[in-house]
Amino acid sequence: xxxxxxxxxxxxxxxxxxxxxxxxxxxxxxxxxxxxxxxxxxxxxxxxxxxxxxxxxxxxxxxxxxxxxxxxxxxxxxxxxxxxxxxxxxxxxxxxxxxxxxxxxxxxxxxxxxxxxxxxxxxxxxxxxxxxxxxxxxxxxxxxxxxxxxxxxxxxxxxxxxxxxxxxxxxxxxxxxxxxxxxxxxxxxxxxxxxxxxxxxxxxxxxxxxxxxxxxxxxxxxxxxxxxxxxxxxxxxxxxxxxxxxxxxxxxxxxxxxxxxxxxxxxxxxxxxxxxxxxxxxxxxxxxxxxxxxxxxxxxxxxxxxxxxxxxxxxx
Amino acid sequence: xxxxxxxxxxxxxxxxxxxxxxxxxxxxxxxxxxxxxxxxxxxxxxxxxxxxxxxxxxxxxxxxxxxxxxxxxxxxxxxxxxxxxxxxxxxxxxxxxxxxxxxxxxxxxxxxxxxxxxxxxxxxxxxxxxxxxxxxxxxxxxxxxxxxxxxxxxxxxxxxxxxxxxxxxxxxxxxxxxxxxxxxxxxxxxxxxxxxxxxxxxxxxxxxxxxxxxxxxxxxxxxxxxxxxxxxxxxxxxxxxxxxxxxxxxxxxxxxxxxxxxxxxxxxxxxxxxxxxxxxxxxxxxxxxxxxxxxxxxxxxxxxxxxxxxxxxxxx
Numbered sequence: 001x002x003x004x005x006x007x008x009x010x011x012x013x014x015x016x017x018x019x020x021x022x023x024x025x026x027x028x029x030x031x032x033x034x035x036x037x038x039x040x041x042x043x044x045x046x047x048x049x050x051x052x053x054x055x056x057x058x059x060x061x062x063x064x065x066x067x068x069x070x071x072x073x074x075x076x077x078x079x080x081x082x083x084x085x086x087x088x089x090x091x092x093x094x095x096x097x098x099x100x101x102x103x104x105x106x107x108x109x110x111x112x113x114x115x116x117x118x119x120x121x122x123x124x125x126x127x128x129x130x131x132x133x134x135x136x137x138x139x140x141x142x143x144x145x146x147x148x149x150x151x152x153x154x155x156x157x158x159x160x161x162x163x164x165x166x167x168x169x170x171x172x173x174x175x176x177x178x179x180x181x182x183x184x185x186x187x188x189x190x191x192x193x194x195x196x197x198x199x200x201x202x203x204x205x206x207x208x209x210x211x212x213x214x215x216x217x218x219x220x221x222x223x224x225x226x227x228x229x230x231x232x233x234x235x236x237x238x239x240x241x242x243x244x245x246x247x248x249x250x251x252x253x254x255x256x257x258x259x260x261x262x263x264x265x266x267x268x269x270x271x272x273x274x275x276x277x278x279x280x281x282x283x284x285x286x287x288x289x290x291x292x293x294x295x296x297x298x299x300x301x302x303x304x305x306x307x308x309x310x311x312x313x314x315x316x
Numbered sequence: 317x318x319x320x321x322x323x324x325x326x327x328x329x330x331x332x333x334x335x336x337x338x339x340x341x342x343x344x345x346x347x348x349x350x351x352x353x354x355x356x357x358x359x360x361x362x363x364x365x366x367x368x369x370x371x372x373x374x375x376x377x378x379x380x381x382x383x384x385x386x387x388x389x390x391x392x393x394x395x396x397x398x399x400x401x402x403x404x405x406x407x408x409x410x411x412x413x414x415x416x417x418x419x420x421x422x423x424x425x426x427x428x429x430x431x432x433x434x435x436x437x438x439x440x441x442x443x444x445x446x447x448x449x450x451x452x453x454x455x456x457x458x459x460x461x462x463x464x465x466x467x468x469x470x471x472x473x474x475x476x477x478x479x480x481x482x483x484x485x486x487x488x489x490x491x492x493x494x495x496x497x498x499x500x501x502x503x504x505x506x507x508x509x510x511x512x513x514x515x516x517x518x519x520x521x522x523x524x525x526x527x528x529x530x531x532x533x534x535x536x537x538x539x540x541x542x543x544x545x546x547x548x549x550x551x552x553x554x555x556x557x558x559x560x561x562x563x564x565x566x567x568x569x570x571x572x573x574x575x576x577x578x579x580x581x582x583x584x585x586x587x588x589x590x591x592x593x594x595x596x597x598x599x600x601x602x603x604x605x606x607x608x609x610x611x612x613x614x615x616x617x618x619x620x621x622x623x624x625x626x627x628x629x630x631x632x
Contacts, residue, residue: 234403246567253561259579261579
């Protein structure tokens with residue numbers, strides 16, 4: 001079968017055997033995969049990754065212990081957790097210390113013709129949900145995670161910093177919940193998508209200071225995080241939604257004097273994203289920049305890394 | 317009258333006129349002042365302070381518009397707020413953007429024979445409360461502030477990092493609330509005070525990793541803050557309780573991946589500290605290292621800065 005391979009920053013494709021399905025696992029045939037910023041970071045060498053990447057997907061179940069799953073179209077939770085530690089028992093398998101992660105940590109990813117996941121990770125998709133919307137379930141769950149972690153009073157103003165894919169999903173998701181969302185970015189075409197979803201958007205010459213009780217940093221940069229802190233009012237909260245690599249130098253004195261909270265936030269529950277994935281208020285179709293056959297993965301990765309490009313899909 | 321003067325890192329005393337009492341203000345005669353780490357930081361040049369320091373005090377009311385206050389023994393909130401902004405209306409005058417701060421920001425401090433504060437800042441002390449306990453009201457309020465900001469479920473384990481004055485107050489206050497408190501420090505004699513208050517204490521060779529859901533950093537150092545983050549379990553909270561000056565370089569990737577919250581925390585409500593200031597479970601007397609007459613302030617500041625010394629008092 002055809003599999004994407006990532007090693008030393010080089011994306012290639014190769015022929016490999018169809019993987020063996022272990023007990024409790026399903027064998028999946030990839031229908032669509034989405035290239036995420038994390039995939040581009042793996043390519044840049046973070047986490048010393050080598051293997052098949054890919055964790056955003058829609059697939060068809062080919063083999064499974066549970067008969068009813070076979071033939072079904074599914075998406076899936078990407079953390080493969082042990083099910084028996086404290087974290088797993090609390091429903092927080094995403095923090096299981098024994099976990100592997102699809103296409104990220106010690107489990108081959110979805111960018112190959114066939115791959116495996118535990119059956120318990122799978123979510124069967126509604127027949128009327130387009131595959132090219134369903135492929136956004138994983139990043140939409142990451143956007144929803146914010147509301148699992150902090151309680152934002154209905155109707156409050158929330159600033160979103162950054163207009164990448166995750167920033168747009170967050171802004172649209174929060175706007176759909178009824179918050180007054182202000183998104184600050186650098187790309188007019190990207191911000192226009194959020195604007196159509198009811199988000200107030202701006203390409204600011206200078207970012208506001210101490211103006212929001214809630215600020216989501218989705219810039220992925222140390223500079224963005226520092227700006228997010230400066231935008232936050234005393235007693236306010238910065239949600240750190242994108243990974244900044246290496247040491248970030250922050251002046252903690254204003255964080256302490258102004259009693260600001262910084263909340264790290266990563267991937268989220270699929271259950272929280274399911275009610276929203278079919279909702280047209282989240283303008284997922286407009287976030288699709290390009291599609292490539294799986295065999296063209298090297299070109300697709302290069303395209304996804306271009307400035308101004310949003311979601312690039314790999315078609316199985 | 318005699319007043320302590322701090323300028324360019326030099327503590328001196330000088331003769332100055334008794335201050336004028338403005339409308340709404342009380343004229344206070346200092347009984348006891350406590351030297352705080354913030355005073356030592358002012359001396360080291362942070363905030364470009366020049367003038368009379370001092371914000372921990374017990375005083376006698378000499379003149380006031382409210383007759384009943386005259387002759388009373390009082391402590392006082394240190395933030396002089398405008399009373400009419402959004403923050404003040406929400407009872408958060410400590411964050412009022414128009415505030416001055418006793419002995420810290422544009423209002424002469426308590427380390428002088430007579431000083432002034434708005435009457436609304438004053439708290440009349442119970443007759444049976446010893447003055448040398450009451451002088452801890454301000455730092456005890458800062459310790460109590462933690463429980464105003466975060467909700468820690470009853471009985472949970474909390475780690476306190478650092479065994480300075482604030483670290484001890486925090487550890488004893490949280491232990492008195494019923495939490496299982498583990499304090500990590502470097503001074504056997506200081507930790508012994510918390511130990512007697514029911515805190516489990518330790519001078520560790522190496523700090524634990526990912527072991528606590530709640531960690532209070534009271535070290536005042538960037539290194540301590542980094543250690544506090546490393547001690548915190550996924551989804552846990554670090555309360556940043558002591559000011560670290562200058563840029564702090566933190567690796568934010570584990571904060572984000574483990575969804576850790578960092579909560580800045582500063583001074584607190586006197587109302588929250590009042591029920592505890594007379595409680596012998598908070599072993600304040602044991603935290604007294606030395607007493608000096610106001611005229612000996614230069615010596616007192618030098619003593620307070622010595623390693624191993626806890627609270628140094630100035631006697632009016």
